[in-house]
Amino acid sequence: MQPVAVVTGVGRRLGRYLTDQLLDQGYRVFGQYHTSRVSASGESSLHLTQVDFRDSQALERWCQQILALTDRVDLLINNASLYQPDADTAADGMVQLTQCHQIHLQAPYLLMMHLNGRLQHAQGQIVNLTDIYIHHPNEDYSLYCATKAGLDSLTQSWARSLAPAVRVNSIEPGPILFLDEHSAEYRQQILARTLLQVEGGLEPIWQALWMLINNPYMTGARIPVDGGRSVAKL
Structure with a gap:
């Protein structure tokens, strides 16, 4: 049977x-996007839906669409993220905090609650994408780090509460892919404090995910994929 x-x-x-x-x-694959849409042309196995996770009702409608189309979910990946430096004012910060909470905590929670029956049926698993900064927060990204740390806490709680039918793990990316706005100086500074001293790229995250998918004896694991940055001086 085709996995979902x-x-x-x-x-x-x-x-x-x-x-x-x-x-x-x-x-x-049932995929959520916010504004940047990946093409589904010619791909019958890809179901794309635009969902703004700041709208809980839109998220619940998406869950109902999934439930109507499949009787199993083998894998739930909570990857959506809002990576922004902290706002300069309290008013803007409160807006940002709310959005980080909605994207990093509320959306994964609601997805787990709505899809839990399908995950249980398939004896599936949840993989949450957190960040190595949950252990050593970046002071310029405190709201991002705090809510990603909350997702890490949910991961550990779900690993306990959903066992043994559903496995729950997390992957903690490090400097895998710089943003376009990152300067050469910034990139050099980050890589100098990364043991392997290279930008990781996306494939190592996939390799970690594929390992979790295929290892039936792992739950509650935190997998850093960061070139050794988390054990170097951040």
């Missing part, structure tokens, strides 16, 4: 890459 994956944040970068790899492995 639900993936958030498929419009660009890591989410798009992971989606392509899952399709190559024969998965049927």
Whole structure:
């Protein structure tokens, strides 16, 4: 039977890459994007839906669409992320905090609650994408780090509460893919404090995910994929 994956944040970068790899492995993928849409042309196994996770009702409608179309979910990947430096004012900061909470905590929670029955039926698994900064927060990205740390806490709680039927793990990316706005100086500074001193790229995250998919004896694991940055001086 064709395995089914639900993936958030498929419009660009890591989410798009992971989606392509899952399709190559024969998965049927239900993908959420916000603004950057990946093309589904010619791909019958890819179901794309625009969902703004700041709207809980839109998220619930998406869950109902998934439930109507499949009786199983083998894999839920919570990848959607809002990576922004902290706002300069309290008013803007409160807006940003709310959005980080909605994307990093509320959306994964609601997806788990709505899809839990399908995950249980398939004896599936949840993989949450967190960040190595949950252990050593970046003071300029405190709201991002705090809510990603909350997702890590949910991961550990779900690993306990959903066992033994559903496995729950997390992957903690490090400097895998710089943003276009990152200067050469910034990139050099980051890589100088990364043991392997290279930008990782997206494939190592897929390799970690594929290992988790295929290892039935792992739950509650935190997998850093960061070139050794988390054990170097951040």
